[in-house]
Amino acid sequence: MSEGTAKKEEKPRKFQAIRGTRDLLPPETALWNRVEQTAHAVFGTFGFGEIRPPIFEPTGLFARAVGGETDIVSKEMYTFVDRYDRLDPSPTVGQLGDYFEKVKRLYEEEKIPKTPFNKIAVEEAQAIWSKIEPWLEDRPTPDAQIATFDRLFVFMDAMQLGSEISLRPEATASVCRAYIEHGMQSLPAPVKLYYMGPMFRRERPQKGRYRQFYQIGAEVLGGSDAPAIDAEVIEMVMTFFDRLELQGAQLDINSIGCRECRPKYVELLRAELLKVKDQLGADSQRRIETNPLRVLDSKLESEQGIIAKLPRIADHLCEDCAAHYAAVKHQLEMRGVIYRENWRLVRGLDYYMRTTFEITAQGLGSQNAVCGGGRYDGLVELLGGPPTKGIGFAIGEDRLILSLQESGKASAPKGRDVYIAWMGEKARATAIRAAKDLRKAGFSVELPPVEQKFGKALGQADKLGARFALILGDNEVSEGLWTLKTLADGSQTKFTEPDLLEHLRKSL
Ligand code: HAM
16 A cells, blocks of 8 residues: 555545535524524414424335325435344344344234345244254354354344334324324314424435425314315415515415315326327326326426316316315405416325415525425324314425525624623623623623733624624723723723613614
8 A cells, every 4th residue: 555545544534414415504594593483473373383293203104194106205215224122233143042033033023024025034044043053062163154154144134123214204294193193183173283393305406405404384183174274374374474575475276176076087187198198208108107197297398288288177176176175265365365276286295185285486496386285184094093184384494595595585694792802800700790791681792711902802893793892901890981882983982880781772
C-alpha cells in the first residue's frame, strides 16, 4: 500500500444526511414553528385535538389501508424486519442446540412470523440440525463437518425473527388504528383529531419532494357522513392557509363515487380506454388493467386530448353519491369557500370514496399539491373496527413552507433583542443578573461568556442583528445607571434598572 493510500484510509469519513432527507436549520425553523403554532390554534378553534401516533407500525396496516398495489406501499415504503427481542442474535456453536430449539418453539407458537420464507428456513435448519446433533459428541469437530455447521448458521441468520414494520408513509392508517385500539367510537361523535410530524416515502427526490417529509393532517371519524362535515374540514384547511397568507391556494374537488357506482364507472372507463389503447403511453396502457382511474392522473402531453374525451365520473354517480356531492358543493358555497371541480382528480391511495380534494399553491413547480384529502368511509371497518365514516386531509408542510418563502410571506428572521456588552468583574455579576431579569421579561438576550472590549462586543451585537446593546462597565455598575445603545442609529441613553425594563417593553 502506498503512503498516499494509507493516508486516504486514515481520513475520517465525512457523513452526510441521507439522500432525500435534510436538516431544518434556524432561522428557517422559526417559520416551521410559526406554521405549526398556527395549525394548533386554527384546528383548536374547530374543536380538533392532537394525536401523536408512532412513527413505525406493522407493514400490514399500511398495506391494508393504503392498498398493496399503490405506489406508496408497493415501491416507496421503508420496511424492515424487527428482531424478536428475547432471542440472543448470535449463538456460539455450543449454544446452537438450545437456540435452535427455542426458534422452533417460537415459530410454532407464531411468535416468529409464519412466513413462507421462515417455513423453508425452519425446515432446512431442522434437517441440518438432525444431522449435526450426533456430531456434537465428537471433539474436535472434523473440518468436513464445519461446512454443515455453516449451512445451519446461514438458515438461522436468514430467518425473519421479528415481524415486518414500516416507517409510516402517511398517518391516516395510524389514526384509524388508534381509533379502534382506544375504543374511540364510544366518545362523543365525531372524533376530530389532528397530527403533525415526519412521514417517509422512497420517492425520487426533487424540489418539494423528499424521502423524509412533514405532514400536518386532520381526520374526522364517527357515524355521520353529512356533507357539512366534508365542507367544514375543507373550510378549516382554507382558513389555516388564509391565516398564513399562503398565496394562490387553489382548491380542486371531485367525487369518486362509492362501492356501488365506482366499479361500474371503472369498467366503462376501461372499455373506453381499450378502444384508444394504441394511442396511450406504456404507463397508461399498463394502468388500463391495474387501475384505469390513475390514467386520468396522467400528465403526458400526448394523452391529454384523449383523456378529455373519456367519460366523466360525475355523470355516472349513483343517486346517493350525486346528492352527497351536490350538497358538499352547496355547503362549501355557504361557507364562502371557492372551489374548482376537477373530474380528473383521483387520489393515489385506495381508501377514498365520494369527496376527494387537493389544494395547489404557487411557487412550487411540478410538485405543487400542498394538501390532499378525502372521504374514506369503511376504512376503520377494513382495519377490524366498527362501521365508521371518515374524512380528512394532509398538508405537505415542506411544500407549504417553500411556497410561503417563495412569495415572501416568511417573516424576516428576528435577531436578539439585547446584547449585553460587559467589562470588569463587578459588571460580570450585574450582567448575569440583568440577563436573567430581561429573559424573564421575555426578551431574547445574548450574554457573551467571556469579557470583550466594548468595540468588539458592539461589532458582535451588530452581526447578531441585535436591536440594543446594554453597556455595563464598572462605572455604570457603581453609578446604578446603565447605558443602552440603539444599534440602528447609534444613539445612547442612560437608564436606571427599572426604567430600562420599562423602556425596552415599550420599544420592542
Ligand atoms: P397524500 O396526497 O399522499 O395524502 O399526501 C398529502 C400531501 O403530502 C401531498 O399533497 C404533499 O403536499 C405532501 N407529500 C406527499 N409526499 C411527499 C413527499 N415525498 N415530499 C414532500 N411532500 C409530500 C395522504 O398522505 C393522505 N393520508 C391524506 C389524507 C388524510 N386523506 C385523508 N386523510
